[in-house]
Amino acid sequence: MQHPRELLARVFGYGAFRPGQEEIVEAVLAGRDTLAIMPTGGGKSLCFQLPALCREGVTVVISPLIALMRDQVRSLREAGVEAGALTSGNTDEETEEVFRALDEGRLKLLYMAPERLASGNTTALLRRVGTNLIAVDEAHCVSQWGHDFRPDYLRIGELKRALNVPLAAFTATADEETRAEIVTRLFGGEAPATFLRGFDRPNIHLAFAVKDSPRRQILDFAGARKGQSGIVYCATRSKTEVLAQALREAGHVACHYHGGMDAEDRRSVEVRFQQEDGLIVCATIAFGMGIDKPDIRWVAHADLSKSIEAYYQEIGRAGRDGAPAETLTLYGPDDIRLRRSQIDESPAPADRKEADHARLNALLGLAEATGCRRQVLLGYFGETSGPCGNCDICDRPAQVFDATEPVRKALSAVLRTGEWFGAGHLIDILTGNDTAKVREKGHDQLPTFGVGRDLSKTGWGAVFRQMMGRDLLRPDPERFGALRMTEAARPILRGEESITLRRDTVQASARPAVKSL
Numbered sequence: 182m183q184h185p186r187e188l189l190a191r192v193f194g195y196g197a198f199r200p201g202q203e204e205i206v207e208a209v210l211a212g213r214d215t216l217a218i219m220p221t222g223g224g225k226s227l228c229f230q231l232p233a234l235c236r237e238g239v240t241v242v243i244s245p246l247i248a249l250m251r252d253q254v255r256s257l258r259e260a261g262v263e264a265g266a267l268t269s270g271n272t273d274e275e276t277e278e279v280f281r282a283l284d285e286g287r288l289k290l291l292y293m294a295p296e297r298l299a300s301g302n303t304t305a306l307l308r309r310v311g312t313n314l315i316a317v318d319e320a321h322c323v324s325q326w327g328h329d330f331r332p333d334y335l336r337i338g339e340l341k342r343a344l345n346v347p348l349a350a351f352t353a354t355a356d357e358e359t360r361a362e363i364v365t366r367l368f369g370g371e372a373p374a375t376f377l378r379g380f381d382r383p384n385i386h387l388a389f390a391v392k393d394s395p396r397r398q399i400l401d402f403a404g405a406r407k408g409q410s411g412i413v414y415c416a417t418r419s420k421t422e423v424l425a426q427a428l429r430e431a432g433h434v435a436c437h438y439h440g441g442m443d444a445e446d447r448r449s450v451e452v453r454f455q456q457e458d459g460l461i462v463c464a465t466i467a468f469g470m471g472i473d474k475p476d477i478r479w480v481a482h483a484d485l486s487k488s489i490e491a492y493y494q495e496i497g498r499a500g501r502d503g504a505p506a507e508t509l510t511l512y513g514p515d516d517i518r519l520r521r522s523q524i525d526e527s528p529a530p531a532d533r534k535e536a537d538h539a540r541l542n543a544l545l546g547l548a549e550a551t552g553c554r555r556q557v558l559l560g561y562f563g564e565t566s567g568p569c570g571n572c573d574i575c576d577r578p579a580q581v582f583d584a585t586e587p588v589r590k591a592l593s594a595v596l597r598t599g600e601w602f603g604a605g606h607l608i609d610i611l612t613g614n615d616t617a618k619v620r621e622k623g624h625d626q627l628p629t630f631g632v633g634r635d636l637s638k639t640g641w642g643a644v645f646r647q648m649m650g651r652d653l654l655r656p657d658p659e660r661f662g663a664l665r666m667t668e669a670a671r672p673i674l675r676g677e678e679s680i681t682l683r684r685d686t687v688q689a690s691a692r693p694a695v696k697s698l
């Protein structure tokens with residue numbers, strides 16, 4: 182067997198392993214079933230390519246992305262490695278060449294789209310050519326609840342049993358539920374050696390800001406980075422178009438990208454982004470999988486992502502070359518409402534929805550963090566660390582205050598009005614603003630009326646947003662988004678627990694009210 186470190190330098194031209202890579206390579210080489218969770222750009226492909234070269238026989242690589250398979254095959258071949266792919270994108274000659282190399286026992290890596298597994302003779306073929314390892318890229322595609330579900334991934338477990346060879350699965354999706362699903366479906370429930378490593382991307386600066394004038398905020402952020410390649414993620418298709426236009430008017434080179442465009446237009450944006458320097462793409466999350474540009478210098482979120490995993494995957498596209506990269510995520514109560522209602526309105530079963538709310542909560546916790554953001558983020562992925570020195574809170578520590586009193590007042594306003602109202606009306610009550618609606622409902626007669634005059638309307642807005650962020654209040658889709666108290670709030674209401682909130686966002690939001698884009 183060839184030594185992995187020697188091949189690392191000779192074939193791949195790398196001086197050292199990246200964090201996590203060596204242990205994974207060792208486990209795979211030892212023939213263990215392996216599940217590796219690494220962030221996008223962490224260097225997953227090496228973890229199966231290197232063992233493939235060291236081991237006898239063929240390694241089958243299952244991947245959902247034809248373009249990435251072709252790229253990997255091309256660069257392996259350039260490095261002198263016998264690799265081939267069987268995908269629908271092949272010419273007849275390419276396919277013939279793959280079969281010839283297999284028959285002659287030359288091929289080390291055989292890439293394959295999952296659809297291929299549906300054909301009955303694939304298992305026999307793989308057995309005949311001496312397959313001794315199955316590598317599964319984007320293993321989360323086996324998760325039926327996930328975004329990227331590929332039904333043919335469900336056949337992989339069967340293939341593993343039929344060939345009786347080790348399997349190495351790779352994914353950037355770290356949440357426990359998806360992990361458990363991968364273990365059940367790919368490994369038949371037998372725990373593989375699991376590696377969760379290298380989640381830190383220390384070169385990426387993390388920052389969040391309360392959304393007050395989003396278009397201005399994005400223009401300012403991009404304006405300070407003129408000429409650099411960046412992505413602006415938006416929650417809606419129309420916003421990608423509006424923002425790209427605004428950026429162009431501000432003198433940037435910018436275009437939009439979303440799933441409603443035809444394939445050719447999307448492809449042309451992808452190619453431009455890959456090739457040009459300094460292009461800004463305003464996109465929905467349709468833009469991402471398969472983008473492999475190392476020098477994306479910044480990623481901004483004009484709207485909050487749907488979960489902490491999605492957030493990390495999206496910002497993880499920046500700075501893959503290891504050079505400094507910047508991020509900015511805007512968020513506000515509307516984002517929380519939007520994401521909550523998307524979860525509530527999905528056809529998923531109740532326990533699934535609760536899990537999705539929890540993943541959204543994790544992201545909101547990060548948005549409202551009072552300490553180093555990276556500590557919070559890595560903590561979620563199971564890593565402990567000290568303050569990072571490369572996030573907005575490390576740059577400028579958050580001021581916090583004991584918000585137990587205002588939070589109890591807010592909860593009391595919610596309960597005394599029967600949990601039937603949104604933040605706007607509740608804040609009118611708290612600040613003693615006797616609007617027509619307040620009078621009509623008789624809410625000026627409540628004991629809570631006017632008890633919150635010490636805080637401004639925007640200050641209360643920040644308190645309500647943070648309460649929603651902490652999941653103390655949740656909009657109820659069956660009550661037109663009215664805020665209802667959650668169980669988590671009960672101890673605070675009873676005076677059994679106190680709560681601290683960020684003061685800077687309470688004050689910072691004393692700027693103009695939220696303007697929509």
Ligand code: ADP
Nearest residue numbers: 195197198199219220221222223224225226227
């Ligand atoms: P992903 O985990 O997203 O699949 P890749 O395998 O594409 O990531 O690797 C991301 C980048 O890191 C690639 O450009 C690759 O060449 C580079 N890379 C991987 N391992 C190393 C290493 N040990 N040293 C230096 N660069 C590496």
Ligand code: ZN
Nearest residue numbers: 553569572575
């Ligand atoms: Zn930090």
